Amino acid sequence: MQLKQRQKIIGVVTIVAFLSFFLPTHFVYAFWWDLPSINDLVALFFQTVFNLIGGVIAVVSTALNYAVSVRAGGDIPVVATTWKILRDFSNMIFIVLLIYMAFATIFDQGKYTFKDMIVRFLIVAVLINFSLVIGIFVIDAVQVLTNIFLGSIGNIGDRLGQYLSPGELLPSSAIGTASLAGGGLVSLIFAVILSSILLFSMLVALAFAFIRVPIIWMLLVVSPLAWMSHVLPNSEQWWKKWWSLFFGWNLFLPVYLFFIYLGLLFLSKRNEIINSVIQVGTTTNPANTPLVNTLTNGLTFNLLFFYIFAAVVMVGGTWAATKVTSMVGTGFDKGLGWAKGLVKKVPLPYVGNLQGAEAGVKARYGQFQQEGFKNPWLNKVYGGKEAQSRADARARDFFRVGERNAIEKQEAAEIATNKAKIRNMNTNDLRTRMSTGPRVQQLAVRELLKERNQLTGAEIIETYRMHGGDHTENGRKFIGSVDYGKLSGTERTNLLRESTDPTVRQKIAAVMAEKGNMGTTPADHVDWLANNARELYAQGSERIEFIQKAEKEDFMATIEAKSRLAAAGEIEIRDGAAIITTVPDILRARVQKMKADALAEVDRDAWGTFGAPPTDFFTEVQDKIRALQVAQPPVAGAAGPPPIPPKPGGGEVFKANILKEVTDNRKLRIINTITP
Amino acid sequence: MINIYSPYEIDVEKFSSDPRVWEIFANKFMNSLDNIKNLMLLTAPGYSWILAQTYDFSDLQSADLSRIIRDILFGDLFIGDMVVTISQKLNIDLQTAQQMSSKIINELFAPVIEDIKKMQREKFPDRVGQGGASATRPTMPQPPPPPQMKNAPPINQGNVIDLRVNSNS
Secondary structure (H helix, E strand, O other): OHHHHHHHHHHHHHHHHHHHOOOOOOOOOOOOOOOOOHHHHHHHHHHHHHHHHHHHHHHHHHHHHHHHHOOOOOOOHHHHHHHHHHHHHHHHHHHHHHHHHHHHHHOOOHHHOHHHHHHHHHHHHHHHHHHHHHHHHHHHHHHHHHHHHHHHHOOHHHHHHHHHOHHHHOOOOOOOOOOOOOOHHHHHHHHHHHHHHHHHHHHHHHHHHHHHHHHHHHHHHOHHHHHHHOOOHHHHHHHHHHHHHHHHHHHHHHHHHHHHHHHHHHHHOHHHHHHHHHOOOOOOOHHHOEOOOOOOOOOEHHHHHHHHHHHHHHHHHHHHHHHHHHHHHHHHHHHHHHHHHHHHHOEEOOOEEHHHHHHHHHHHHHHHHHHOOOOHHHHHHOOHHHHHHHHHHHHHHHOOOOOOOHHHHHHHHHHHHHHHHHOOOOHHHHHHOOOOOOHHHHHHHHHHHHHOOOOOHHHHHHHHHHOOHHHOHHHHHHHHOOOHHHOOHHHHHHHHHHOOOHHHHHHHHHHHHHHOOOOOOHHHHHHHHHHHHHHHOOOHHHHHHHHHOOOOOOHHHHHHHHHHHHHOOOOOEEEOOEEEOOHHHHHHHHHHHOOHHHHHHOOHHHHOOOOOOOOHHHHHHHHHHHHHHHHOOOEOOEOOOOOEOOEOOHHHHHHHHHHHHOOOHHHHHHHOOOOO | OOOOOOOOOOOHHHHHOOHHHHHHHHHHHHHOOHHHHHHHHHHHHHHHHHHHHHHOOOHHHHHHHHHHHHHHHHOOOOHHHHHHHHHHHHOOOHHHHHHHHHHHHHHHOHHHHHHHHHHHHHHOOOOOOOOHHHHOOOOOOOOOOOOOOOOOOOOOOOOOOOOHHHHOO
16 A cells, blocks of 8 residues: 555656656746746755755765774773673583583483583683683774775765765756756756765665674674583574674675775776777767756766766675675684684694594594593593493393303403404504503403413413403413413412312313422322322323323322322222232333333433433333333344345334434433343 | 444444443434434344345444444435445445445435435535435545646637536536
């Protein structure tokens, strides 16, 4: 309805304006009491309007000049005071955020957990107190740019007046005396229209130039809240919005001034531009001739074009400034992201660049989540997912839920995982990590070292204890895979004493028997063999087999130990059908059964000393050889032809076989004395 | 009773009486390869007996032959010197010694010939050439070199390849 009314009004005004062209334009001669003609009234009206517009333009240009010179930043008491209130309020919110973060972490609420928020939380907690300073810094930085244009332009009103020459819009003669016949009235109308355009454009610019200051102040005041909104993922949009507005309103002025500067630059060169377009001299330039012959002012095409141009620049500059700054504001995030990306790609010592470092930190954080603290004590405070899995397994074990020994299986799995991670590490590095870090990692390192035969006996025992000894399956498995031959006698003795696992003890005792770790004196050896055979083995045959492992170290002790056990009925030794228990019988029976290589390995003490009386063992071996020689006598050679070589007897061959296997020159010397 | 045909037993009693000598002998024996030990203890005595019968050796000659075989098996005697040593120790002519040496190498040492070659190369690197077979070939004493000609025929040493350099190696 309102639109129709406005259209009607515009239509009526247009018709009236059109009809006014057909009114008489000559001045009517009249006396002073005569009423003025219609033309006089119209001319008076337009001149009054023109004058009014001119006055307003003067005021607006002064105001615009002032507005663009106002600095939004600096020490503004009202802004600082209200900012402090909001800053204190924001600091209070931090406490709430901390509590919120704690609960979110406990309940593992996605983006609000400690790990997700702590970095931003700390940054914001610090920077929120500098939000005013940061805001003023941005304003001052933009002001530098603004000052460049202001310095180049000077007073905007003066420049516009200088280049647009508004005096040229007025008719050449005084309105009161000049005849409005011809183009006089038209000239006035054009002058009003053009000056209105100029006024409008200046008003738009003035409005924006003025309101930007309170808006920037408002943004400064609420800056603590904007920073605060950066902490929570869902409120981060407000933080972005704040920066968008803040940058936008700060950049409005330099962008607007840029367009004004560009426009004024064009205006200052208007004659040159026109001439270069039309390519004629200034004096004969048709653009400088009045548009209508009857016009009584200097309304030329030149003037008309540049008035419109100035209006377009003034209004368009404002529009463009708002667009550009909103783009800047919208692009703030993108710019921030781009800047972050650029910074991340800057080469850095040790870590390559920030992006690499970030990836490294992420990987390290992932490892931390998995394994927790490296320090064994701190690991008890936070041991990562592995610790949680262990705790779960321990709980399952306690409540007897699920599979048995869940904790051990979990630990074995973790050790295997850790071993896979460090399998390619060199031995020296492994050794440096052998005693550092969480227990599971230490065990993984030690197991790898054991596989490479790089653990000392003491370290093997230490590792076995770390596994939990015989109380754990992992401990038993570990110690069961150890080569006990690599341990010292003392270490084996300690391990045998410490271990409670029968299988492990049997293995250790067997190695001890083979290595002669049975005590100091021959009597000790007998006791040790007899006691351990009795304790570690239930079957008589197993006991005998165990005792015989010591034959290379103390043959006679094995015979005596067997005799002791046989006499006690704990083993049964037969010589044919007869059960024997005495040392001579057992010795004889044993030697008779032994092959040449086994006899060659019997300890030196059993064989005796060269030149000394023969030992019982020596005598038994000699008897055996002689018996073999009797059983298989030598065959003398035949002279032939062809000659047939002599054939050695069974005893000679057996002796030769013993000699071949001997590795001790003193034993060799004694064995030589055996005569088949 | 000592078996004079056994390279192992021939001096073992004598060596046993001196601990220092025994230790040297015992270490040589114990460090020998099993097949060499086997040959020394079980195969060689019978073979030496046959040789003694074939060549009608005295006990002393048989004992010396056993010692020569032992020394070769221990690497104490260069196999290239076998002919000369047999000839000298057993006091027989070079032709017979050559014949006997070839027989010993081709028959008695045959199962362990590669081990003997290896040992001889280690013990006598300066005397054994790269050709393994030639190392075990007994060499006859060389006739004295011809006297140097005062006026040697002119030889264009730049163009003629001196085959003599390789013929001895």
